[in-house]
Amino acid sequence: MTNLVLFGPPGSGKGTQAAFLIEKYNLIHISTGDLFRYEMSNDTSLGQEAKAYMAKGELVPDSVTIGMLRNKVEKHPDAQGFIFDGFPRTIPQAEALDALLISMGTEVSGLLSLDVGEAEIVQRILKRGETSGRSDDNDEVTVRKRIAVYKSETAPVFDHYALTHKSHSVNGLGTVEEIAGRLSEAVDALRKH
Ligand code: AMP
Numbered sequence: 001m002t003n004l005v006l007f008g009p010p011g012s013g014k015g016t017q018a019a020f021l022i023e024k025y026n027l028i029h030i031s032t033g034d035l036f037r038y039e040m041s042n043d044t045s046l047g048q049e050a051k052a053y054m055a056k057g058e059l060v061p062d063s064v065t066i067g068m069l070r071n072k073v074e075k076h077p078d079a080q081g082f083i084f085d086g087f088p089r090t091i092p093q094a095e096a097l098d099a100l101l102i103s104m105g106t107e108v109s110g111l112l113s114l115d116v117g118e119a120e121i122v123q124r125i126l127k128r129g130e131t132s133g134r135s136d137d138n139d140e141v142t143v144r145k146r147i148a149v150y151k152s153e154t155a156p157v158f159d160h161y162a163l164t165h166k167s168h169s170v171n172g173l174g175t176v177e178e179i180a181g182r183l184s185e186a187v188d189a190l191r192k193h
Helices: 014-025 032-041 045-056 062-074 091-103 118-132 140-162 176-192
Strands: 002-007 028-031 081-085 110-115 167-171
Touching (some): 002 014, 002 176, 014 028, 014 081, 028 032, 028 062, 032 062, 045 062, 062 091, 091 140, 110 140, 110 176, 118 140, 140 167
Parallel strands (some): 002 081, 028 081
C-alpha cells in the first residue's frame, strides 16, 4: 500500500494536490476537514460538535477526529492506499494513525509537506473565502488563529515522521502543475523503497 500524509499549513494547496495524486496513484482521499463540513451540512451530532471549534479556527478534539478517521478508513478494506489530507494534525492523531495502519499490516509511506510562507497563505485563504462559502476562510482573525494552531500543534507531526526519515518538504510555490510534478517525484521515490 502507498499511504501518504499530505501536510502543510492551511491554504498550502493540499486539497488541490490531493485531487491530482488520487487520480495518478489510485488512492483513497480522506480529508478530515471535508468530512467535518459534510457532517455539518447534514446537521449530524458530529457536525454540531465540530462546528464551534471550526468557526473559531481551533482543532476539533482528538477523540472525535480519530474516531471519525478510523470509521472512514475501515470503509475501504480493499484500498491500494490512502492520502490523508489535514490529518494527522496533532501527535496523538499521528500515533493513532500509526497504530491503525499497523493493525492493517501497513504503515505511513511518507509525509509530504507543502512549504508556503505565511504572507502567501493568508492571501490565498482570504481569496478562497470569496468563493468557498467557508466562514473560517473569510475572517482574517480566524485565518491567523488557524496558522497559529498549525505552528504549535501540527508542525510537530513533521518531526514525528522525520524520526523514521519519512518527512519530506516540497516547494509549494508555483503553478498547480509544477507543484504536482514535484510531489510526483517525491511519491515515486517513496514507492521505490
Ligand atoms: P481544513 O479543511 O483541513 O482546513 O480543516 C478545517 C477545520 O476543520 C480546521 O480548522 C479544524 O477546526 C477542523 N479539522 C480538520 N481536520 C482536523 C483534524 N485532523 N483535527 C482537528 N480538527 C480538524
